[in-house]
Amino acid sequence: MSGFTFDTPPRLVCEDGAALRLGALARELGMRRPLVVTDRGLLDAGVLAGPLDALGEAADVALFADVRADPPQDTVEAAAAMARDRGADGVIGLGGGSSLDTAKLAALLARSGESLADVFGVERARGPRLPLIQVPTTAGTGSEVTPIAIVTTPTHEKVGVVARVLHADVAVLDATLTVGLxxxxxxxxxxxxxxxxxxxxxxxxxxxxxxxxxxxxxxxxxxxxxxxxxxxxxxxxxxxxxxxxxxxxxxxxxxxxxxxxxxxxxxxxxxxxxxxxxxxxxxxxxxxxxxxxxxxxxxxxxxxxxxxxxxxxxxxxxxxxxxxxxxxxxxxxxxxxxxxxxxxxxxxxxxxxxxxxxxxxxxxxxxxxxxxxxxxxxxxxxx
Ligand SMILES: NC(=O)c1ccc[n+]([C@@H]2O[C@H](COP(=O)([O-])OP(=O)(O)OC[C@H]3O[C@@H](n4cnc5c(N)ncnc54)[C@H](O)[C@@H]3O)[C@@H](O)[C@H]2O)c1
Ligand SMILES: [Fe+2]
CATH class of the missing domain: 1.20.1090.10 (Dehydroquinate synthase-like - alpha domain)
Structure with a gap:
């Protein structure tokens, strides 16, 4: 067998209730004005109330809750624009794969200035990106530990951005968030x-x-x-x-x-x-x-x-x-x-x-x- 390399996020926090410590985790990464990326359904379901309250006590949080399933290109661009406009110093993805993928690209585009069209494909994104915490609420995509973000183009194609720079700084696995799925x-x-x-x-x-x-x-x-x-x-x-x-x-x-x-x-x-x-x-x-x-x-x-x-x-x-x-x-x-x-x-x-x-x-x-x-x-x- 030929040799191999293996990349994965540097830190995994795996504990029931860990999302209630998001404030401390965000501060450890130097986030004072994080952008939280999520979808409206989750917000309305009340799943995020605990984590958002805890985070709000530690930081000045901006919320992007317009993620749509299989995120369209313009959703991703809107999230990145909001991170840029609010002067976000970090991004927290909180939701299913659609939210986590959008969070990754928002963290990248807001900081590096690259355009989405430039980074489609494998290892085309250079970065740098904003600090990134990923908190899944579905047990499926594994997006919290992958360097991949999938976007739907205006012509209905699903295209990938795959680049090591998209690996999160921290992935938080809190099973209590998935109980209502x-x-x-x-x-x-x-x-x-x-x-x-x-x-x-x-x-x-x-x-x-x-x-x-x-x-x-x-x-x-x-x-x-x-x-x-x-x-x-x-x-x-x-x-x-x-x-x-x-x-x-x-x-x-x-x-x-x-x-x-x-x-x-x-x-x-x-x-x-x-x-x-x-x-x-x-x-x-x-x-x-x-x-x-x-x-x-x-x-x-x-x-x-x-x-x-x-x-x-x-x-x-x-x-x-x-x-x-x-x-x-x-x-x-x-x-x-x-x-x-x-x-x-x-x-x-x-x-x-x-x-x-x-x-x-x-x-x-x-x-x-x-x-x-x-x-x-x-x-x-x-x-
Ligand atoms: N980045 C990767 O490595 C990777 C891998 C596989 C798939 N994907 C992408 O991820 C997306 C799919 O993600 P998904 O399957 O997690 O679904 P999703 O993020 O699209 O969410 C599906 C629905 O479930 C709801 N939901 C999520 N968590 C919930 C909870 N705890 N309680 C109640 N409702 C909840 C959401 O509001 C949404 O309506 C696709 O775009 C796919 O292409 C990415
Ligand atoms: Fe998949």
């Missing part, structure tokens, strides 16, 4: 995290011993605790395990990037507004079945992580066992199963396949080459 959002975000673990483990270019270790443990934590959190959202042990599993998966795929499941999921988000985790779930089985001839051994290595769940426990560890275990797990989730249930028609599939082929940044990591015809066949199977 509805069962459906819990399910879709956790599937996203499971896909991060699986695709990191099979990543063709940068898979390494550290990302493998994180991915295996992440998949075990996520698959064992997802059914519990869906059944009882207030199960704090399950919530904590999901949040930690999502972060471990995030650390893994930040260094061993994701592949065809994500590449085929993005056009569903861009064109049909399907939430990120659900769009992954809708093509997961078909992509893994396509990959199986090339990834059989790696899937077999992952299968035991799922075997603690349901009847999968009795199966031998083969590549197919991973697919069967995932099918069993996802069948019990409150999610749509077929593309047609989210408004996709047969006529749309060529356009989706064309768009998926544009996501070469991710397709190059897939264990099996994907052609346009392959992508079309995968979408057809998922319709």
């Amino acid at each position: 509805p069962a459906r959002v819990t399910a879709m975000t956790a599937v996203d995290a499971m896909v991060h673990a699986i695709e990191a483990y099979t990543s063709r270019r940068r898979k390494n011993v550290l990302s493998d270790t994180l991915a295996v443990r992440a998949l075990a934590l996520l698959s064992r605790h997802l059914p519990r959190a869906v059944a009882d959202g207030a199960d704090l042990d399950a919530r904590r395990a999901l949040l930690q599993g999502a972060a471990l998966a995030g650390m893994a795929f930040a260094n061993a990037p994701v592949a065809a499941v994500h590449a085929l999921a993005y056009p569903l988000g861009g064109h049909f507004g399907v939430p990120h985790g659900l769009s992954n779930a809708l093509v997961l089985h078909q992509v893994l079945a396509f990959n199986l001839p090339a990834a059989d051994r790696m899937y077999a290595e992952l299968a035991p992580s799922l075997r603690a769940t349901g009847s999968a426990a009795a199966r031998p560890a083969t590549g197919q066992a991973l697919l069967d275990g995932l099918a069993e797990l996802t069948a019990a989730l409150p999610l749509e199963r077929r593309l047609r249930e989210v408004g996709v028609a047969a006529d749309d599939l060529p356009m989706l396949a064309r768009d998926a082929m544009q996501v070469q940044r991710l397709l190059v990591n897939n264990p099996r080459d994907v052609t346009y015809d392959d992508a079309l066949a995968i979408y057809r199977a998922a319709l």
Whole structure:
């Protein structure tokens, strides 16, 4: 195996109630006028009242609460402009992946003066950025520990900014913030995290011993605790395990990037507004079945992580066992199963396949080459 490098944020604060210490954490980074980046739904749900009060006692806080799911380019630019106009000396992302991604880019653009168009792609952002704290309220994207921000362009493409400068200074994992997450959002975000673990483990270019270790443990934590959190959202042990599993998966795929499941999921988000985790779930089985001839051994290595769940426990560890275990797990989730249930028609599939082929940044990591015809066949199977 060739050598590897591994990047991750320098500090993880992992404790129930840790978000109530945001004031002290912000001061440690020298923040006196932080910008908090979040979305209106979270604010209205009251999830952020405790953390915002605590922060308000320690600092002069400005609030950007206009984040929209799958953040459009102009939302990101508005957040950056607000950070600049208010003279913010730090940014705190507080929310799901959409808020955390917006926070990353606001911290970058407000300080470096780069424009968003200049930094799309891999390692094009130079920085510097403002100090950055990331506090997830979903257990899914792992954005708190990744150097990635995903933006939706005016032409409905989902494009990534990937650059080491986007790694947060501190990630705060406080499971109490995720207790009110509805069962459906819990399910879709956790599937996203499971896909991060699986695709990191099979990543063709940068898979390494550290990302493998994180991915295996992440998949075990996520698959064992997802059914519990869906059944009882207030199960704090399950919530904590999901949040930690999502972060471990995030650390893994930040260094061993994701592949065809994500590449085929993005056009569903861009064109049909399907939430990120659900769009992954809708093509997961078909992509893994396509990959199986090339990834059989790696899937077999992952299968035991799922075997603690349901009847999968009795199966031998083969590549197919991973697919069967995932099918069993996802069948019990409150999610749509077929593309047609989210408004996709047969006529749309060529356009989706064309768009998926544009996501070469991710397709190059897939264990099996994907052609346009392959992508079309995968979408057809998922319709
Ligand atoms: N940066 C990365 O590494 C990375 C990785 C994967 C996905 N993403 C991106 O992240 C975005 C998706 O993020 P997401 O799946 O976390 O969803 P999200 O941030 O879009 O939030 C989804 C919904 O859940 C609500 N919500 C969040 N936390 C809640 C809570 N605790 N209680 C009640 N409601 C809550 C929000 O208000 C919102 O309505 C997409 O844009 C995707 O492309 C980024
Ligand atoms: Fe994802």
